[in-house]
Amino acid sequence: MKIVHIADTHLGLAGFNRIDPDSGMNLRERLVYDNFLESMKIVVRQKPDAVVHAGDLFDRVKPRTHAYIAVMSALNMLEEAEIPLILISGNHSMPKTRYTPSPFEVLKYHRAEVHCAYKYSYEKSEVGDTTFHLIPNMLNASQYRDAFNEIEISPDTCNVMVTHGLATTLRDYRLRTVAEHEIDSTMLSEDFNYIALGHFHGQKQVSENAWYSGSIEYCSYNEINDTKGGLVVDTESGEVVPLKLPNTPMANLGKIDCGTITPSEITEKIASIIDRMEDPAGTICQVRLENILREKMRNINREEMTAIKDLVLNLRITTDTIDPVNRGFEAEDPSSVDYVDEFRKFVRIQGLEGGLEEKVIKTGTGIFKTVLEKHREAE
Ligand SMILES: [Mn+2]
Structure with missing residues (x-):
């Protein structure tokens, strides 16, 4: 058959x-x-x-x-x-x-x-x-x-x-x-x-x-x-x-080394990548900003960034900074934060003993998911 x-x-x-x-x-x-x-x-x-x-x-x-x-x-x-x-x-x-x-x-x-x-x-x-x-x-x-x-x-x-x-x-x-x-x-x-x-x-x-x-x-x-x-x-x-079946594409726009470039060069770079895409408005996108300091992140022009985000179906920005409070753009758009993943990462660095880590992750992610589901339903 x-x-x-x-x-x-x-x-x-x-x-x-x-x-x-x-x-x-x-x-x-x-x-x-x-x-x-x-x-x-x-x-x-x-x-x-x-x-x-x-x-x-x-x-x-x-x-x-x-x-x-x-x-x-x-x-x-x-x-x-x-x-x-x-x-x-x-x-x-x-x-x-x-x-x-x-x-x-x-x-x-x-x-x-x-x-x-x-x-x-x-x-x-x-x-x-x-x-x-x-x-x-x-x-x-x-x-x-x-x-x-x-x-x-x-x-x-x-x-x-x-x-x-x-x-x-x-x-x-x-x-x-x-x-x-x-x-x-x-x-x-x-x-x-x-x-x-x-x-x-x-x-x-x-x-x-x-x-x-x-x-x-x-x-x-x-x-x-x-x-x-x-x-x-x-x-x-x-x-x-x-x-092969049709779906909404998800594109990795790659990494941008932000170490030596200015905040407006960062947005320009993202814009030029999106500019070369076939159907940005129908694509879910992700870009990674590397070597970026909190200060520089804050200095990225909000309107420029909003304009860029409007070009695509969604833009997720991740950073490689080790500064735990660096949540510049994610904080502006709470829907782009993967709370469950953030929680998991947080628990993993606490160094819990043996089965406790899994237990805390399991219980915690369960609660997060219930809350997020309720929130989504309320929306
Ligand atoms: Mn499934």
Whole structure:
């Protein structure tokens, strides 16, 4: 069977304080929907026997109305092309209480063929010549193992496992997000023809038969070096081919050595880099200012810098200064600060003993994320 594997679409993701003049919607949010639907057109054109979505369809438990509309439009396309959709819930779609219905409840009201696991338990679906073993996001790590133990390999069909979490082989990337669970290497069993993973946003093969498709979009600056897109998989031969999908580009504008140049030369340099870009207004950008003193940072003309920032979808400025209070530009634009990452760095330099560091980071980042999520919802 030919499948297209995608994941981590995070529909409803917004940010950057730019408004789409046509719809009045947050521009970033609009672009996420547009790119998702364009991607679905490309997926359908592949004529797969099934589309597999390995979790984090929505960016949050209570999706925005437009996020539902995007999903309904995608289901229209799949229904028309008679392509079944197989999906699981990820950690971003996990209701925290019993009273919050899952956003996936809505999907059953569409006529498209949808096989969706989101009830914290193992489910399997037979589609064509393939059995899909679905392990959605669980409430705790041990339940992953319990669900995995329930799997019975069907000898007469291809077997594909779909799950969402961080493979232990990628441990270095841990703590990037909320309610993260680890998938140990014994779960990446060779008994499956293919294992479709979600959660890690870069496209990556983690064992002979297991892949992260990666997200479609660059969801945070941490992902600036990631490969994005989908995967076309032949479950019989095991062949996996990357599928390029449209997204909002993220560009690294590089480093500027600010040691011997003036503040206005700094802004000129940034402006000239942006000037050479193809579509700056549609690009998320990052630039690094090196060897810059606090004093010089403060002397950068605010209006010039604002004008530069207006040229791009978003500009994140990082510096290499060791002065811990140097927060010049980031302080002006709180939305550009990665608070979770800052907190993590802060804890790491405290030199806490053994497991305490991980514990403090885990608890602290959890609280930060809840607060940021609430703040975003309030916005
Ligand atoms: Mn995700």
